[in-house]
Amino acid sequence: MPVRHCLVTGANRGLGLEFVRQCLARGDRVVAACRHPGKASALNQLAGLNPGRLRMLPLDVTDPKSHAELARELDLLGEEGEPYRLDLLINNAGVLHSGERFGRVSAANLEDSFRTNAMGPFLLTQALSEKLTDGATVANITSELGSIAGLGRFGTPSYNISKAALNMATALLAKALADRKIAVVALHPGWAQTDMGGDQATLPVADSVKGLLQLIDGLKPAQSGGYFDWRGERLPW
Incomplete structure (x- = not known):
């Protein structure tokens, strides 16, 4: 099998770090992007x-200037004058503002969540x-909490709203890149045992990432x- 070139955002910890490992x-070959690689x-x-x-490579996913700089840095990784190409882009970087209560949800949290979780990817x-090869895959790490049909209670509103927006962004990107046979999917990693997942999380990070990569590899x-x-398993929108 030819060597695959992957880029993972939010690669310094949690799911992102495990994606890099696996x-x-x-x-x-992997490009690991995060705010402070050093x-x-x-x-x-x-x-x-x-x-x-x-x-x-450094990346602030909320800053379009940082996106452009990352693209320029990738150009320097091409071999023998060939342009650098990616087979897999994993948009993993995300933010969760905990402790939000109705009546006290701030504009700052909503804006930060949208910029990081939806606009950024x-x-x-x-x-x-x-930079994506024809036939590449874009995996947007979302959450079941972005499902409108699956909503069960009021909680983490800025996160839920932003992940629902990411789901729409995924569907739009799939349309935009369809002529190049680039698959774009929204993937829920489960309640994984990361800092964001919290103390009650039940799914080992390695198991989550293993399942996600198997899904990515087998996409039709x-x-x-x-x-x-x-x-x-498909999730309801």
């Missing part, structure tokens, strides 16, 4: 163990679209624009 373990000790350790196969994919063209969990 992609490297299967032989991929402070990402686990990523730096992985880079030392995988010389030439893991590159770390959409604009980054747009900025990197020419008709599934582009879809909304799935880590087990491959």
